[in-house]
Amino acid sequence: MKLGVCYYPEHWPEADWAEDARMMRELGLSLVRIGEFAWSRIEPEPGRFAWAWLDRAIETLQAEGLGIILGTPTATPPKWLVDLHPDILPHDEHGNPRRFGSRRHYCFSSQTYRRESARITEALARRYGEHPAIAMWQTDNEFGHHGSDESFSPDAQAAFRAWLEGRYGTVDALNAAWGTVFWSQEYRSFAEVDLPGAAVTEANPSHILDFRRFNSDQMVSFHAGQEAIIRRLSPDRPVTHNFIGDFVRLNHHDIGKHLDIATWDSYPIGLLSEGHFTPEEKTRWLRQGHPDFAAFNHDVYRGTAPAWAIMEQQPGPVNWARHNAAPAPGMVRLWTWEAFAHGARFVSYFRWRQAPFAQEQTHAGLLRWDRAPQPVMDEVRAVASEIDALGDMARGRAEVALVLDYPSLWHHEIQPQGRRGAAIDLCRLLYTGLRKLGLDVDVVPATADFAGYKLVVLPSPSILPEGIDKRLKASGAVVLATALTGCRTQEGHLPPRPDLGPLPELLPMRMIRFESLAPHITLKVRTDGMMHTSGRWLETIETVAMARATFDAGSPAWISNGHAHYLATWPDEKLLNDILETLCAEAGLPVRRTGPDIRLRRAGGLQFAFNYGPNTVDLTTLGAPSDAAAYKLGGPRLSLGGVAAWPV
Secondary structure (H helix, E strand, C coil): CEEEEECCHHHCCHHHHHHHHHHHHHHCCCEEEECCCCHHHHCCECCECCCHHHHHHHHHHHHCCCEEEEECCCCCCCHHHHHHCHHHCCECCCCCECCCCCCCCCCCCCHHHHHHHHHHHHHHHHHHCCCCCEEEEECCCCCCHHHCCCCCCHHHHHHHHHHHHHHHCCHHHHHHHHCCCHHHCCCCCHHHCCCCCCCCCCCCHHHHHHHHHHHHHHHHHHHHHHHHHHHHHCCCCCEEEEEECCCCCCCHHHHHCCCCEEEEEECHHHHHHHCCCCHHHHHHCCCCCCCCHHHHHHHHHHCCCCCEEEEEECCCCCCCCCCCCCCCCCHHHHHHHHHHHCCCCEEEECCCECCCCHHHCCCCCCECCCCCECCHHHHHHHHHHHHHHHCCCCCCCCCEEEECCHHHHHHHHHCCCCCCCCHHHHHHHHHHHHHCCCCCEEEECCCCCCCCCCEEEECCCCECCCCHHHHHHHHCCEEEEECCCCCECCCCCCCCCHHHCCCCCCCCEEEEEEEECCCCCCEEEEECCEEEEEEEEEEEEEECCEEEEEECCCCEEEEEECCEEEECEEECHHHHHHHHHHHHHHHCCCCCCCCCCEEEEEECCEEEEEECCCCCEEHHHHCCCCCHHHCCECCCEECCCCEEEEEC
């Protein structure tokens, strides 16, 4: 476990660098990320490299024993490059180029930009690939952010047509896969296929689904081009990329095959403000972030590469959200320890010093722009002093798996059959329900090996890989699938044999009808003599399986067939909790009801507890020791922002 920080020496007088580096070391930091936005300083004119300042910056940080995470600067191509090659710019759906003056102003499909990116990456890797201070490489920065996953440029058009030809082989196969006979959309050649933008009404959903697949593949191949250069010239250094929280336009399992370590940028309060949370949730968690936001993303990215970490951890108010509250005292320490409990190799704070100019002036750092320390420095210092006491934090596999399938998420977004209820929100609801029972959760792809899991939850993956039902059955796990699971083919079509159901080896059922419901519509669900409610989604299904719960009208709401279960609606919290507790009992999983504020995580032989709520909690009610001496961190009473850890 290490601590780090993001630093921009090009923003500050060189006379400040040595003092900044000394303060970093004294704080307990050991990693520093630099360079990811510095192309204009590295190459101020075409072909003229200015290495001296970067050499001195690296040497200054190295002198204090700090390891460097060096970023390739391709997220911010300089103005001279845009002027020389305007074809590198991305285009909006109307075909208009997006302009210079911000960041991420390039098209992943631009062959010119791919050549230029390879050129600057090779120049960096040749100069610093064997430098002893370089601990790791980061490619680019936050692929797909600001809508940059999509481009409607001429290069993107050509690349998409080539991608389609590679996928389908013939245009007849494409026509069949997309169902282009509908609305007279049939194509005579791949050269006729346009990008799915600026249509009069909705474009063909299979067309859009393939465009999403293409965009993800373009981001993966763009990264892979830089990765190959780095591995050739700096073979002993790990390669990472820093992902965005809650970003699902990139298939992280595909890019994870090219990473030694997956990292992501954690902004719990900023993304609470920007996220699809209720006003009540945004009020309750104003200064903490939602208790399951960061943890969910930890577990998503943990499952995509051999290792994972936090590249950017929010240390104070950000500048980019609709509303920008400050973290409650103790929360930065809590977020840091929660990341370590989920297996993070390091946590790096963004940023060292608050910038007094340009777009991020009101984004807090560990220091103010005048080098005055911010209060959060004490929390970072506390973590640095606590790390050694806890020792190895390796964690094993969880006993619960939650399936997250990217093409399914894309399909739900493309053709949602209603404006209320996104599949990613249902993923979160189920994840929260499991965490509130004190369970650890692995987030896995639909192609995963389910052997060893006791409970597997499928939150409406609409596009299932062939044979998943056989793999689930062979695992022996208790399985819960929710409405719309397996409701589409790989092409996004309705299945040819709906009578077989989504998981024919597990559930004898077929869906007759699906309805999406307005917010004011509430369904009554009866189970074991109790009345619950649900809403948003309603499936009418036929089955010979046992109905564990029924809608008020009598049709099944929850069915069971052996260890397999299916939920034909979007449950309220009480119904969901009852179902999950029932399934945990069936699977032999002990549960601990933590309430809305406490979250648990087991790692390295320790049980961690984190308090996101305003009230002090007695952890002995959750089975924790009463003797304060038994704790490695904290004690039996946990206040807001508190962290406790005890051996188990």
